[in-house]
Amino acid sequence: MHRVKQFQTRGVAFTSVPGIEQVGDRWSEIVDLEGAVPGADPAG
Numbered sequence: 001m002h003r004v005k006q007f008q009t010r011g012v013a014f015t016s017v018p019g020i021e022q023v024g025d026r027w028s029e030i031v032d033l034e035g036a037v038p039g040a041d042p043a044g
Contacts, residue, residue: 006039 012029014022023030 006041007033007036008039009033009036 012026
């Protein structure tokens, strides 16, 4: 058996579909877990 804990953060919003460079430029924001809270269970 495996267990996974899901967390949600502020996230990052792009105004359009980002390219690799745009994602790379904001990677530190994307992976930042500061202020993360337990996420909702998508399975209910």
